[in-house]
Amino acid sequence: MPGRTLAHPPAHQPDSLFESCSWFYALCREYLFRDHTPEISRALFPSAGPAPGTRVLELGCGPGFYACRLSQEYPQIHTTGVDLSRRLLARAKSRAASRSLQNCTFAHGDAHSLPDDSNSVDAIVVSRLFLIVANREAVLGEIFRVLRPGGRCFIAEPTSGFRTRIPLGCMWLLSKVTNSPAGRYREPRQADVMSAPDFSALIHSQPWGEVDLQYDGWYQYAVCEKRAEALIDSAWLERRVEWRAV
Template sequence: MSEVAAGNAAMRDAWDGDTGAFWAEHADRFDAAVAGHRGPFLEAAAVVGGESVLDVGCGAGQTTVDLAPRAAPAIVTGIDLSTRLLAIAARRAAAAGLTNTVFETGDAQVHPFPPGGTDVVVSRHGTMFFADKPAAFANLARALRSGGRMVLLTWQGLEHQEWIRSFLTILAAGRDVAFPPPHGPSPLSLGDPDGVRALLEGAGLVDVELTGHRAPMTFGDDPDDAVGYVTGQQAGLLADLSPAAREDAIAALRADLAAHHDELGVRYDSATWIVRARRP
């Protein structure tokens, strides 16, 4: 791995450790969960043949694999902190017969990308966790050629994420609920449109535009299928509970999952921003 910023070391340890192992085990399930946001994001990226692409926080590589056929013969590069997820990404690309994908282990906040070497920077839920976002986005902006564009998929604020509010409240089991903060390394840290515009404009980008998109998140085929996945995501919340309290919390979660079960699966409301910007 190339250099990792000091502020991102804990994130590196998590994503190249137990956190990365969990998401690698459930990579297909996560892709299915956010599938409702996939089409509009790819459409916004608008990648065409011959455009080189950098996929930031590429994880198990679905976006990289989605865009590679569109970008060919240009290269689509995925970068992530998790070696486990990158291994899945490489296997997926090989299974799809792609010859124009490259996967790199690295911290995009400080990675030495070739200046002006990329036509399009994309990220599906991969840019919210930088310790120093101004430095990270300045680094990504430098990677873009003049006229190149950045297209991000980020979560809107907590009030638009039924799934986060429901799961964390239930599994807190009467304790104070520690929702993800709107600042710092957090899933919700790019939820404020004015803050996103200021951040990207501060990195030297122009024509910053945010488009809201709503779609349900799917957590399983039925409550029995979903409960293990959700409790695995939130294992830290359950770890400090007594056995009886843990049993009660899981029962309450199962009931909530059942209330959100329909013919399409166990589904909760969610909302994203599709963020577009351009390097002048």
């Protein structure tokens, strides 16, 4: 995939719960989490459907649920799922292969620093990712950067603290049973659920052309469109430099 040259990661990275408990997270994604495919389709694609060659990213794709769903529903597009967990990516690739999806690929990567060129992606899907990322504004900044002018992103984040924290809490418990109690993981001890004002503030940290925020009993959603010619002031550029330094 063409794009920027990234710095080499540190020699040792903390272990990940999504590696040691990948099977459990895949079960949660399949049977516990809500399927937002209809909402994603309506938000990202016009009534006529996506144009041939439309490029879609699913960030924090896990087992590739949406990347595969969208590729199957729209064979004229190409989806790429990006995740840090290699075991979940292996499940995603197996999922795509079992459905004979030639227009669906997966890549190991960090949403904080995507390898894609600026203004190169038509649409982005993000579900439940901001619960666990280290720097939310940096991730949203990357989403804004790689989207082409006129491109859209769909973001879904849970609103229920107790229900949302169950999967990650169970993964921590499973890790104590299956691994050394002294093991350390890069994920937080519990999922960090955003309030409606915090979610709105995060979304509006980028100079979108259009933003549609919606809420229901369990989720909050943002559909954001990058304006044709984004006007980025110097203060916003300075914040981008600070995020890169974190």
